[in-house]
Amino acid sequence: MTDHAPPTSADPVALARALIECPSVTPEEGGALAFLEGLLAPKGFDVDRPVFSQKGTPDVENLFAAIGKGERHLVFAGHTDVVPPGTLTSWRHPPFSGAIENGVLYGRGAVDMKGGIAAFLAAVLDFVAERGADFGGRISLLITGDEEGPSINGTAKLLKWADERGERFSAAIVGEPTNPSALGDQIKIGRRGSLSGEVSIRGHQGHVAYPHLADNPVRALGPLLAALMDPPLDAGTENFQPSNLEVTSVETDTKVFNVIPARADVRFNVRFNDLWTPETLKAEIAARVERARAMPSLRREGLAPVDLRLTYQPVVSDVFITHSPDLVEGLANAVEAVTGRRPELGTGGGTSDARFIKDYCPVVEFGLVGDTMHQIDERVPLADLVTLGRIYRRFLDDYFS
Template identity: 65%
Template sequence: MATKGMSSSASTPAADPVALLSALIRCPSVTPAEGGALALLESVLAPAGFRVSRPVFSEAGTPDVENLFATIGSGSPHLVFAGHTDVVPPGDAARWRHDPFSGAVDEGFLFGRGAVDMKGGIAAFLAAAIDFLGGRNGTFKGSISLLITGDEEGPSLNGTVKLLDWAAREGHRFDGAIVGEPTNPKALGDAIKVGRRGSLSGRITVFGRQGHVAYPDLAINPIPQLVKLVRRLTAEALDDGSERFDPSNLEFVGLDVDNTAWNVIPAEASARFNIRFNDQWTVETLEAWLAARLDEAAGNEIAYELDLQPGWSQSFLTHSPELIDALSDAVEAVTGRRPELSTSGGTSDARFIKDYCPVVEFGLVGQTMHQIDERASVDDLRALTAIYRRFLDRWFG
């Protein structure tokens, strides 16, 4: 199934990551739109012998999302590469050096939304896998699968979490996973992600009494009360970090008062926050920490409600010398640098995969992700392909 008149044998040679990434960028797959990206991947994977499925998942109140699962081989060891073709909106296209969906190559860089986050990782792995299969004449002991979602940049409800469950029900069991997120802060080979802090979001709502600003004795203003609660939660650090994780941090991201009038004291005010937490905490212990401090600050004077949002994730750390050493050796062989084993940064779909098999993350340099003029170095893209190729030889060796 070709996309936009292209075929894998013409303008997107299967083992050429630059041509493949350029073609993927030309698919405007702004989350949750498929945009032709999964169709393009199928047009490359199927001729290479992969069995391709494209399940669509639904959730009330969210858009349907199309996903892709492709597999080749049988049995163990079973390696799964996970990624997403959905991208964030490009912003003002006029501010880009090249159209954000052109896939243009200029001065050694390939420009476009998703070049780094994370169509580049998908293109590199697919090129490496096809080259690996060609070198083995299509035969090897084990299985290779690609688990590609269109919902990573969205609510993450109809993507990887449901695709993993679907794959398990289809009988797939994974021995290791690589997520192709842009993990390197400055140069390719800087870091492999071997874990992630957890993430918890919540909202604090304070209930006052609406009234006229000229008669404050007849009203209760919730705004100063909310400020008191916010100050209490930001008065102390959660922790100082642990052996493998950075310190946990609580950040307020929004203060909301539904009031457009100048002479009305509002009835309620709320604040939204997010906590990134390390292995010293769980969602349950954080909830208890929050409630204790809010109750202390509120006393008998402030009526409030704490609402923790769905979609939270616990912290995790991968313990798999086979997976970590094989990837570290491949990175060092290509770049000359032994990567740091890192747990820094935000969250990713690895938080779902960890429940099925050991998982690590390694991809391109992430300095331009989500920015105007997002771009991937052509040299880095080819080097990442070489790293994945060496890893496959080691993993299936």
């Protein structure tokens, strides 16, 4: 991070630039959480920075800052870690410079999601400066450094840590980029679930010139792929897109031309709607794998049944939808009041840390336009940062009125 003084006012542009200047490529803290602590603690926030660990994963620094007292407890959640910048010479401006050109702020994390953090940080600081710490409720900032990484030592553990200390949340806003085209297009009120798995086809390795002495697992791939992906899982529901199973890789254990492999592995991911639970979905996939086992393949007659082994990744994201007028309608009203645009309520896209927060309180996602996230020259118009901060501030005024 460039050595400069913290912004003296709650300016979302200055805050976003300061955060972008922190090279917090996941899982590195990069100075971003230290910057937030240095800004919030002098303003009266109680700030903690727990570090969580798990064997086989990197240690991750997190931040929890809170102010105020009362049963009405609003959480703003986000992450300061960012994806790698890619080829540095391809950037119009250095990715951690926080450069501004023609009213646009450039840098890794400008959209996903240091810009969102800057906007809700500015709104909270303005709100507390005007109302004081005794505003009849409590506001927390729950910031992780592990959203772009394994998501093991971040928000999930930070929520449990806060819960064990007696924090009880009423509602949460995740500042992820949610708008497809213009600020105010969409609030995300839920997400499809996510399930990842692998089917291993076991054969018998051998020389390609002597196939009768081997059993090529690749010959069973056709029936397996057909069974996994056809027919479609469903046609969608009122609130969610159709569930979809996508094969993401097909690999064998050999890379040479004259050896029949001993195994072929098929990896897949399913994004599923509220017609399914993880249990019913796993049962459906298992039935499809069994169907593939019985389907004709290119294998020689007389061989034993195909050896198919189905396993799943341990992290499963459940489907959810939020029903909370205070939160959903309140935020929609704030968006409309500031932008003149009534946002749609959506559930599309990938996963976010909202999947963990939903177990503790109602949660929605609303942030910047996401058209450049993870890209070279990630960027955000300065006007959008200011407008997003105004939306969050309007919501705070209404929520704690």
